[in-house]
Amino acid sequence: MKVSIDWLEEHIDLSNYNDSEISDLLTFSGIEVEGIIKYPDKVIVAEIAKIEKHPNADKLQVCQVNDGEKTSRQIVCGAKNFSIGDKVPLALPGASMMGGFEIKEAKLRGVESKGMLCSQAELGGHDSDGLWILPSEYETGKPLNKIYPTVFDLEITPNRPDCLSHIGVARELAAVCKKSLKNNKNYEANSDSLIQSKTEDIYIEDSKLCPLYTLRKIENVKIGPSPQWLQSKLESIGLRPINNVVDITNYVMMEMGQPLHAFDSGKIAGSIKVRKAKQKEIFKALDDNEYELQPDDLVISDKNEALALAGIMGGANSGVTENTQAVFIESAHFNQSEIRKSSKRLNLSSDSSYRFERGTDPAQVIKASAIATHLIEELADGKTNDEIIICGNINFPSRNIPMRLDKCRKILGCNIENEKMTDILGNLGIKAQSHEEGTTQWSIPSFRNDLTRPEDLYEEIARILGIEKIPSIQRGWFSEPSDADKLHDFVDHLSNKLSSIGFHETRSLKLISKSQIGDCFCCLNDNAIALKNPLSDDLTHLRPGLIASLLSIAERNIHQGAEALRLYESGTVFAENNEIEEFQNIALLISGPQNRSWLSKNPPAPDFFSLSGMIERLIGENIIFSPSESNTENTIINCEIILKNSTVGKAAQLSPAKTRKMDATFPIYIAELNLAKIMEKISIMDKFTELPKFPAIRRDISMELPLEITNNKIISTLNEIDLDILESFELFDYFHDESGEKLNSEKKSLAYSLTYRNDKRTLKSEEVDKAHQEVLKELKKNLDVNFR
Amino acid sequence: MLEQLQTILKEATSEISKANSLDELNSLRVSYLGKKGHLTLASSKMKDLSKEERPLAGKKLNETRSSITQNLEEKINALQLIEDNKQDKSLDVTLPSDPIASNGRHPVSQMLDSTIKALRRMGFSLASGPEIETEWHCFDALNTPKDHPARNETDTFYFEDGRLLRTHTSTVQIRTMEKCNPPVRIIAPGSAYRRDEIDATHLSQFNQLEGLYVDRDVSLADLKGTLEYLLQCIFGKETPIRFRPHFFPFTEPSFEIDILLEAEGKKSKWIEIAGCGMVDPDVFSEICKARGDDYYSPNQVSGFAFGLGLERLAMIKWGISDIRLLIENDVRFLKQFS
Numbered sequence A: 001m002k003v004s005i006d007w008l009e010e011h012i013d014l015s016n017y018n019d020s021e022i023s024d025l026l027t028f029s030g031i032e033v034e035g036i037i038k039y040p041d042k043v044i045v046a047e048i049a050k051i052e053k054h055p056n057a058d059k060l061q062v063c064q065v066n067d068g069e070k071t072s073r074q075i076v077c078g079a080k081n082f083s084i085g086d087k088v089p090l091a092l093p094g095a096s097m098m099g100g101f102e103i104k105e106a107k108l109r110g111v112e113s114k115g116m117l118c119s120q121a122e123l124g125g126h127d128s129d130g131l132w133i134l135p136s137e138y139e140t141g142k143p144l145n146k147i148y149p150t151v152f153d154l155e156i157t158p159n160r161p162d163c164l165s166h167i168g169v170a171r172e173l174a175a176v177c178k179k180s181l182k183n184n185k186n187y188e189a190n191s192d193s194l195i196q197s198k199t200e201d202i203y204i205e206d207s208k209l210c211p212l213y214t215l216r217k218i219e220n221v222k223i224g225p226s227p228q229w230l231q232s233k234l235e236s237i238g239l240r241p242i243n244n245v246v247d248i249t250n251y252v253m254m255e256m257g258q259p260l261h262a263f264d265s266g267k268i269a270g271s272i273k274v275r276k277a278k279q280k281e282i283f284k285a286l287d288d289n290e291y292e293l294q295p296d297d298l299v300i301s302d303k304n305e306a307l308a309l310a311g312i313m314g315g316a317n318s319g320v321t322e323n324t325q326a327v328f329i330e331s332a333h334f335n336q337s338e339i340r341k342s343s344k345r346l347n348l349s350s351d352s353s354y355r356f357e358r359g360t361d362p363a364q365v366i367k368a369s370a371i372a373t374h375l376i377e378e379l380a381d382g383k384t385n386d387e388i389i390i391c392g393n394i395n396f397p398s399r400n401i402p403m404r405l406d407k408c409r410k411i412l413g414c415n416i417e418n419e420k421m422t423d424i425l426g427n428l429g430i431k432a433q434s435h436e437e438g439t440t441q442w443s444i445p446s447f448r449n450d451l452t453r454p455e456d457l458y459e460e461i462a463r464i465l466g467i468e469k470i471p472s473i474q475r476g477w478f479s480e481p482s483d484a485d486k487l488h489d490f491v492d493h494l495s496n497k498l499s500s501i502g503f504h505e506t507r508s509l510k511l512i513s514k515s516q517i518g519d520c521f522c523c524l525n526d527n528a529i530a531l532k533n534p535l536s537d538d539l540t541h542l543r544p545g546l547i548a549s550l551l552s553i554a555e556r557n558i559h560q561g562a563e564a565l566r567l568y569e570s571g572t573v574f575a576e577n578n579e580i581e582e583f584q585n586i587a588l589l590i591s592g593p594q595n596r597s598w599l600s601k602n603p604p605a606p607d608f609f610s611l612s613g614m615i616e617r618l619i620g621e622n623i624i625f626s627p628s629e630s631n632t633e634n635t636i637i638n639c640e641i642i643l644k645n646s647t648v649g650k651a652a653q654l655s656p657a658k659t660r661k662m663d664a665t666f667p668i669y670i671a672e673l674n675l676a677k678i679m680e681k682i683s684i685m686d687k688f689t690e691l692p693k694f695p696a697i698r699r700d701i702s703m704e705l706p707l708e709i710t711n712n713k714i715i716s717t718l719n720e721i722d723l724d725i726l727e728s729f730e731l732f733d734y735f736h737d738e739s740g741e742k743l744n745s746e747k748k749s750l751a752y753s754l755t756y757r758n759d760k761r762t763l764k765s766e767e768v769d770k771a772h773q774e775v776l777k778e779l780k781k782n783l784d785v786n787f788r
Numbered sequence B: 001m002l003e004q005l006q007t008i009l010k011e012a013t014s015e016i017s018k019a020n021s022l023d024e025l026n027s028l029r030v031s032y033l034g035k036k037g038h039l040t041l042a043s044s045k046m047k048d049l050s051k052e053e054r055p056l057a058g059k060k061l062n063e064t065r066s067s068i069t070q071n072l073e074e075k076i077n078a079l080q081l082i083e084d085n086k087q088d089k090s091l092d093v094t095l096p097s098d099p100i101a102s103n104g105r106h107p108v109s110q111m112l113d114s115t116i117k118a119l120r121r122m123g124f125s126l127a128s129g130p131e132i133e134t135e136w137h138c139f140d141a142l143n144t145p146k147d148h149p150a151r152n153e154t155d156t157f158y159f160e161d162g163r164l165l166r167t168h169t170s171t172v173q174i175r176t177m178e179k180c181n182p183p184v185r186i187i188a189p190g191s192a193y194r195r196d197e198i199d200a201t202h203l204s205q206f207n208q209l210e211g212l213y214v215d216r217d218v219s220l221a222d223l224k225g226t227l228e229y230l231l232q233c234i235f236g237k238e239t240p241i242r243f244r245p246h247f248f249p250f251t252e253p254s255f256e257i258d259i260l261l262e263a264e265g266k267k268s269k270w271i272e273i274a275g276c277g278m279v280d281p282d283v284f285s286e287i288c289k290a291r292g293d294d295y296y297s298p299n300q301v302s303g304f305a306f307g308l309g310l311e312r313l314a315m316i317k318w319g320i321s322d323i324r325l326l327i328e329n330d331v332r333f334l335k336q337f338s
Helices: A005-009 A019-029 A166-176 A228-236 A244-256 A336-346 A351-358 A362-379 A405-412 A418-427 A454-465 A483-500 A547-559 A608-619 A656-661 A675-681 A711-720 A765-782 B002-018 B022-033 B038-048 B053-090 B107-121 B171-179 B220-235 B281-291 B310-318 B331-335
Strands: A002-004 A032-037 A043-053 A061-066 A073-077 A087-091 A106-108 A111-113 A151-155 A195-198 A202-204 A212-218 A260-264 A272-276 A282-284 A290-292 A298-301 A306-309 A327-333 A387-392 A399-404 A431-436 A439-444 A565-576 A580-591 A623-627 A635-643 A646-654 A668-674 A697-706 A726-735 A747-756 B184-193 B205-215 B241-248 B251-261 B269-279 B302-309
Touching: A002 A005, A002 A166, A002 A228, A005 A166, A005 A228, A019 A032, A019 A151, A019 A166, A019 A454, A019 B241, A073 A111, A166 A244, A166 A418, A202 A212, A202 A387, A212 A272, A212 A362, A228 A244, A244 A260, A244 A351, A244 A362, A260 A306, A260 A362, A298 A336, A327 A362, A336 A351, A362 A387, A399 A405, A399 A454, A405 A418, A405 A454, A405 B220, A418 A431, A418 A454, A454 B241, A454 B251, A483 A565, A483 A580, A483 A608, A483 A675, A547 A565, A547 A580, A547 A668, A580 A608, A580 A675, A608 A623, A608 A635, A608 A646, A608 A668, A635 A668, A635 A675, A646 A656, A646 A675, A656 B053, A668 A675, A697 A765, A711 A726, A711 A747, A711 A765, A747 A765, B002 B022, B002 B038, B002 B053, B022 B038, B022 B053, B038 B053, B107 B184, B107 B205, B107 B220, B107 B310, B171 B184, B171 B205, B171 B281, B205 B220, B205 B310, B220 B241, B220 B251, B220 B269, B220 B302, B220 B310, B241 B269, B269 B281, B269 B310, B302 B310
Parallel strands: A195 A387, A202 A272
Antiparallel strands: A002 A151, A032 A151, A043 A061, A043 A087, A061 A073, A106 A111, A212 A327, A212 A387, A260 A327, A272 A298, A282 A290, A298 A306, A399 A439, A431 A439, A565 A580, A580 A668, A623 A635, A635 A646, A646 A668, A697 A747, A726 A747, B184 B205, B205 B302, B241 B251, B251 B269, B269 B302
């Protein structure tokens, strides 16, 4: 439902709050603000002074407009629905429009235009047909947001039909900001002095379906347009003005939440009957559609036919027209589920049915009728006496709910004082009546039919108090996950990955012999720590790395005939630098072909790139293997594993001599990584990347380079090329001939596939050619390269 | 004999020095030292020699054997060294690895897993219930009015026998309280179904995670503490969370929970991710009626319940703008979550 701030301010003083504060007040009281509609700054009322044809465009016109300044302003405009003297909205340069674009001075087909004349839709309204012609009495130059107030679009939950009106929303705001409502002049229309005549003129067939029905006759009405204040009030909340009487019924509904209906009394024959529809009774509604009714539907009828579908929509034949002389104003109370059923079945809903099916306040029926009557007298020259025709019960006994304040405290888990709770309820119109043994009887206002149980009152207290006043408790003691938890989970994660690609976990002793220290290749630490009183010569030192254990395990397994080895171990390693330190590491060892079977008799043995692939699988594709020196002759292809500029581990191949010494047939690759360093640097995907919507174009590069230029060097050269459309590149061929027969043995040949893509459109082949030439140029400039 | 040994040694030395592969050396070893090798054949002539000649010949024979062996080994080592060096020099370790496809779990499963882990740590256990449900479990027991729009055939999938596909996992609250005595502290992940047209923000089958805690004196403060902790586990400690009063038939008071979504280049926005509240006493009364006892009497116990939309959580966590990506299973999409 839409409510306007100005309208709310007729009931409550909100001058201390800005729009977003009011929005928060509403949202946190349970009325979610789904949108704030506000005309942008720098949109003003302008008057058309002159219209000429655009010299260069048939569809455009050049207008001179009066914007309230002395000189006139020239605007080029595409609409045609206006003439000289019309007032229209003008967005000045600098105005920031819906969709985020800003109005700028511009030349349109060679003619200068200093702003934009707007349609209603361009300003957030519905009507997109031509310019929005404003009422002529609007002051030229006045900002539109000074004429049309800020409007909130509210989501009212189904339990709060009382908030489907400005007075209802104002009541909520008054309760949350502890203010009282203003005395509103409209409410002075006194309903107490009405003569309430119970009459034979109205017959209610089933008082369960319609407990109360009233009519007020107003004669001598002059049907015409509503005054401007009323029209803009309705327009501001998205209602289209129709005529003064209909506008007044709509106004009262939006004001008080009580739907009203106006009948042309001249079109009613005989007495009024609130009855169930006949089987297959045809009803022509105000929307000009015919509906086939069933006995489940409730209608208002005269002696001839149905005049209205009760609470949902009036009939086409009994509505107010410009010829209407006298009207009946209907104000009634209907059973909510009957209205809901009919509305649903007929697929016909209206502002009226929306309110009735959620529940209206019967205590408002007569008051609403009185206010509408008063306005019709004032705005449509209507004449009436003090008689209101009433059928049904108008005694509404007050309702009480028993509730214990201490129980409320317990349920909310919050130590709130009795006085505070009483105040909150009091501001909502809920007053303590009597008190007995800790239980208080609370009287509930007639408009709050949703409140029936103590729990409903707990909710009232919780939402007005604000959830931030409720403490946060976690039941059952549990500790925050620690660094140890994180490490455990991380090792668990790595272990799952490793076991899924064929690794065995090993567990070995942390004490090793002095000779094994030399076998801790890829070790990240230098100094092993010796025991003072070792039990035996085999177990003298704490391991500084994990590889020595993995190698002895590998050797044992090789001697037992094992061929394929995929081993990893994780655990503590020890070193003495300035002080004794402990680290958590993980080490891998791979050798020999896996998956040998009757299907695959000679699977390839793993090489260095198998190892690097496995490590990438473990910690991500953004790691770099960087060649390094080794201080032992027992390893070759030594390299450091680098993650985001930090060395997190080492990898190597055992030298052939060392491999032979272990009697291994296949090369052995090893790596050791520090878990803490990886956890610190590893990246977790933050946001996903949209899948490309436009096709890519690929181009290949094949080149000859000296052996010593690494792939890394080529990649960093490609990465430095500043080309938005170069999306990725991939090595797809490598060739080197040791013998030098097919290619100089000091050279190698590499081929990369480059992917070009633009996220916003399909690339043209020429622009890719151009970009590709740029890439070739940069490679040539930076590297000693020959393209093939 | 001695001359013969001399010749063998000379020839062997010359052939070994000429050899330039390990294979050649191996065959040389066989042809000189093997069972039918030159040296073995020569030694067989020992028996023809006289007693006096034998010691000298034997000594010479041994000397020759060890000379050849030594020559062979030296040559093998030399060749091995050349071979070993070759290997080291030519490898560029920065070449791309031999990749192992690293694919894995769907983002919704990952989200579910982390949610379950956090809640289990808080003492919740998993519970489940059928997806084909009775109207009583889905609506009546949850205090939903007979004419509530959610019951319409336009909104809910029904079967001929009157049963339906559950529209929320809140049915598991009822299933659990029917068979377990309080206290209960359970979570129930699972599918829910609504007759919504599939678009960028709606699926007709989606995943929820239900939570229920019933005990003596469970309060709104417990609910707040639990959900704040859970959401911070998923989205990080600093994530702003707000509770907004709302309305559900089966909780009172009820709240919706929003978190502030910050996407790059866009205005930050509050996004609704969960509904929660204190179990409505009418739900407890209905359970008491169904069980025929008063274990769940609203005078005895209180409780809180919550429901999270797992797709919604995944979409917020990873900035996924279109929910359909979660069921299309495009491998380029799935790959990003491995």
